[in-house]
Amino acid sequence: MDGNSVTVAMVTVAGKSGLSLGWKKGAPLVAPTPTPLLSEEDLRDLTRKERQLQFSTRRRSKTPPKFLPDWAVLDKKVLRFRGYFTEHVEGGAAQVYRIRPVVICYYLVDDALYVTEPRTPNSGLDQGRLLSRQRVPHPDGGFWHWTHLNLGMTLSLYGRHFVICDCDPFTKEYLLSEGTQLNNPLPIPTDPYNLLRQSRAESPTRTSDLRPHSAPAVPLRFKGLVLKFDAMVEEVEGRQLRASPAVLLYRPADLTVEMRQPSYFDHTEIKKFSPIILRPVKVPLRDTRRGEEGEVREWLTPRHLIPPTTVTVFGRSQMSQAPVVRPNQTLFHDPSPDLDYYTLRTPQFSATLESPLETECDRSFIFTYHVIDDTLELTELVRPGGLGGRVLSRTRVPKPKVKGDEEGAGRYSGPDFYTLNDFYIGATLDTWGRRYTITGADRYVLNFVRQHEEKVSPQLLSSLVKFFGQEEARKEKTDEQN
Template sequence: MLPYYKFDKIKQFYGVPHTLEYRNGYRIATALSQESGCNRVSELTKTLHDCTWMYGRVKPKPIAPFKPDFVQNDKIILTFDGFFRQKVFEPNAEQYDLIRKVKIMYFMVDDTITVVEPAYINSGYSQGRIIRRSRITKDPHRNLHLTWKDLNIGIELKMFGITFHLTDCDSFTKEFLKANGIELNDIHVPPSEPRLFKQRPVTAPVNRSVCFKNSEIRPNIGIVLSFESIRIDGKKQLHDCVPYYISYYLEDGTISVKERKHRDESFDFCPYLIKRIRVPRYSKQLINNLIVAEEESFNEQKDERDFIQPSDFVVGKEVNLLGHRFLIRDCDARTRQYYEDILKVQQGERVMIDKIRPIQLKTDIPKYIGFGTPEDSLASCKSLVPREPRKNIVRYIVNANKYLRFGCVLDSARPEDQNRQFILKYSLADGKIGINELSITNSGIQGGKYVSPQLIAKNDCFKNEPDYYTCKDLYIGAILHVNCRRFIITSADLNDYRYMQENPELFSQEAIDSVRDYLISTNCLSSNEALICSS
């Protein structure tokens, strides 16, 4: 290696000594240092004892990223248990305070507080969120708000006119407050409500099985006797009476009467005529207060013969249930088997009655008032949710983009309408007719669309059931009434005549001849071509 191209590993300072330097923008002269670049003993000693040559450099400690307060305090909630008193005024009792327990939650992220009352069943008052999440003012004069340092067990907080007493807090809140140097007070026990110690009468539910012995109940659990019947009405015949299903539950001797529903019935449907109860045999004595009588009957252990029994249901006979007369028509196979095995009674055959005729209500279709089409108005009369009238999809697909065009003029006595020319366009896909007016120079009338495509009804038809113009009504010389205007067809094109020849069943012979004669007179069709087309 050439001289002076050798690198000294011990030497670390290669700077040249100097006496002039800048400090804070000022030029300052300094004394020349006696130590040169490679003669510094301190540098040499430091280099010789540097462990980084053998073990490497020590990794610096990572600097923790900066986190703002709203990130550090996010999802930190301090929860306290508390209560507040509410005055209760009862006319027939002493005045007492209602103790309402709440949860007070403090959100560290924005110093807001919310108060929520847990829901209790049958409390008698509305529960839930009492105070929405908001900042609570502590001193309005100095504009100070409550912070987490102001919260502790045993203190009172007055928020929006309500005084809350803090009684306890959760474990996380205790650890957080202790870690921040706040000493917690002793846990307070909330006072009990005076109304809980009042002896109020509690009505016990009626046990329907107390009047039966256990030996009678166990075999009859889940056994139901089903009967098919009709409700007898003196003003109606049997085939006009409403059918019902009568169910007798052997478990507790209760009876339910349910109406049978038919789709074609037009009267109001009532699911249950009689809900599941015990029906007394002499119902007139208990008809004014049936519930009280039923409770008394169970408590006093009345005789079972006072209530309807399975032996009272016989096919072909009547039974009176709470003043309603029912004719038993039939019963199911399981019920017949029960009567034969247990009661030793043979049920009769099914009572045949003429087919029950549903009540047919005649609905009058209202008159068409002019809004929309008659088909749309009729659909709103048939159902609550109107449906779009059905369309002939096959006709639309076969005749898509096929039109018949005719020339027409206005049948009017006004002189300004004598020279007006129109083109009538008939759509073979949906039968709609559109009329466009030809523009004539210096006529003073702007041409364009005159009648938008629509179904046009004839002048002498019934509005509720309109008769629309079809292709049969379009020929040379025909008169069409469109929106109180009379149009006379005066011309046709060659395409119309060819379509008439291909579909002669859709047009009369007079219509075909009129179009053919017009085309021959205008030299659009020769007589030989007309003979070929007709053949």
Template sequence: MKPLRPYERFDTLRQFLEHDKHVLRFYGVWDDTENMFGDVRELVLHYFLADDTIEIKEVTPMNSGRDAVPLFLNRQKLPKYAPVGLYQPGTITSRTVLNVFGGLVGNKGRFILDNCKTGAVHQEFYKDCDLRIGSVINVWGRRIVLCDCDEFTKEYYRTKYGVKDFIPVPYKAPPPPKVEKQIPPYNGFGSEEDSLCSCTGLLPKPPQKDFKKFMEKDRQGLESNILRFLAQFITTDPIDKERKFIISYFLSDDTISVFEPPQRNTGILGGKFLERLRVPKPGQELFKSEMSEYYMAQDLYIGAKVCFHGHVFLVVDADEYSFNYMEKHANEASCAFQSLFGL
């Protein structure tokens, strides 16, 4: 007679089909500061509902000096109590085999499975019910504190176990105070942008210009995109009071040039009075870390008083092109538009 062999049936297929690709994610920390050169290390724990296995990944911050290890713990069933030593081969097994008749294998031996699992080592593994925010789990002798979880995990525990308290445990250190970047002061050579570019790298690069503005406001056919104003000195000197100047503002790069038309029998030679450049507003410190404030198109209108390097001018008139431009772009030159039309 053939004896009945009491096979055990492990119904793992149903659990796999119901919870395949369902993973619980917890965020935790391992405080290793008690050891030499140890620190607090952030971990991410994944619990696979399909087969009750756990894997742990370490979050390696930048410039930490640690190698980027793929996994802190390979995917496996995690026992609650770490063994003292290593088990012998065959000690931990799901089934126990009994030799009931015969000798060696292949010599007409008879074997059955022990349903009582006599002599087997029973281990208690972590389940989903053991994982909570704030709980401490033992990962082969390392105490890991679970501090937070994702939304899927919260919904899973809320549905299955009725858990409603998901207050995270603060585990991240506060960010270090932000150190403000100190820009060296202007050295006096070239423009302020050139001085700033010489401090951003070992190989100085020329400052980048606003190419889009240059293409939109550069000379295009009959459109010169240059605003010209007539100005005169604000002074008590009777000779300088009669001098006339033409202030040209270039919209493509916000530069200003001043030209003095020659006048007969004045004793003053006309010509270029100010080279084309960006003119800073008066009352600013020269050698400082902050960028200076320069004259813009909104600062030039009829009746405006401007100071170019110590010379104070009064704008008294403008050409026809400037009038048309300021009328079309009233939002850019609001003061000029209001002055022209008395608004």
């Protein structure tokens, strides 16, 4: 440091702005007050002008509007359409095709599509999301855009064809505001399977096991009561009589009779280990006719089972001690023109399936016809590579309507059902969309038809005689060759 140099530090003391301290040769001193650049009058003028600018009443310029990008404007804006697609059912026993309604959503923010099917109770279908939210390629190139969508058009998404029928108010307003000419909305067709289910719903004329309110209640002493009888069931096979033990169960609460094979377990385990011979059903007495209005029915009651006695259960007699069941040759009730009879043996017919597939040409089936209530059972015979087994449980099968009526499952909602006269050799039966051709029958059918020739159609009898005649001729020719 030079000896003549002075280091001055300007320090402002609170309340005393005119004092300054400095250093000279290591000793503190008071420096002279610097001369201000502005006078006191100039400072007052400057303070007055600043206040005028700060509290001025002039208008300020408006701020520019806030900018919003497209993704913010279109966020959560969705076009919602309602439509349906048709699903064909291959090999369905009750329907040929299904109409499945859907909801199609189009997201404007990213041009993505989302398809879902509303869930319906007890539908048996895997409903819900059909297409996740994504952009879908357009067949003509690019992706599907909202400009491609309109009412009445078909939207093809990954092999499924959705028909757009209607839209919600927001979608309609948005499309019209963008200049789109909307077509007229279309109704969603009714599912034929739902129509079939509605036709089978409860109605005032449908018979039910529920007792009406006006009917007398079952006495408490009859509830849960089961009468058990040991019996021997005799069946005629050819010319031989075969007897087998059975258990007859009678329930006084509903007057039903059930027959099972005997079990070596306790009586409480009968249902679990005993095969059924006759399901629980009300048994009429002897030649009591059914189906006539005003007729007084007589049912089997406990007083008819007091041994020793003989009763008839569907054409078979039960005798004292161990009631014995024997075949009854009187199968028809003569005054009734219908095929209304009681028998435990049923006619059986062989059939083949009409199918364009070569893999189904060797499939063979057996139709079992129950004349007591005009019900059918269909069973497939076991074949190499196939499982076989039951195809159709015992039920009444309606005939299809004539061509030109309602298509799909509605074709089978008519009042006509298949009867024994429809099972002539060569006949074709349309059973819930599948066609079967009758190719043969067992000899029991021929004997049965000959005994009741006046109650069956001549076409059935002639076809059976011709079929068994050809069968006998083939057997004779085979014996001669051997």
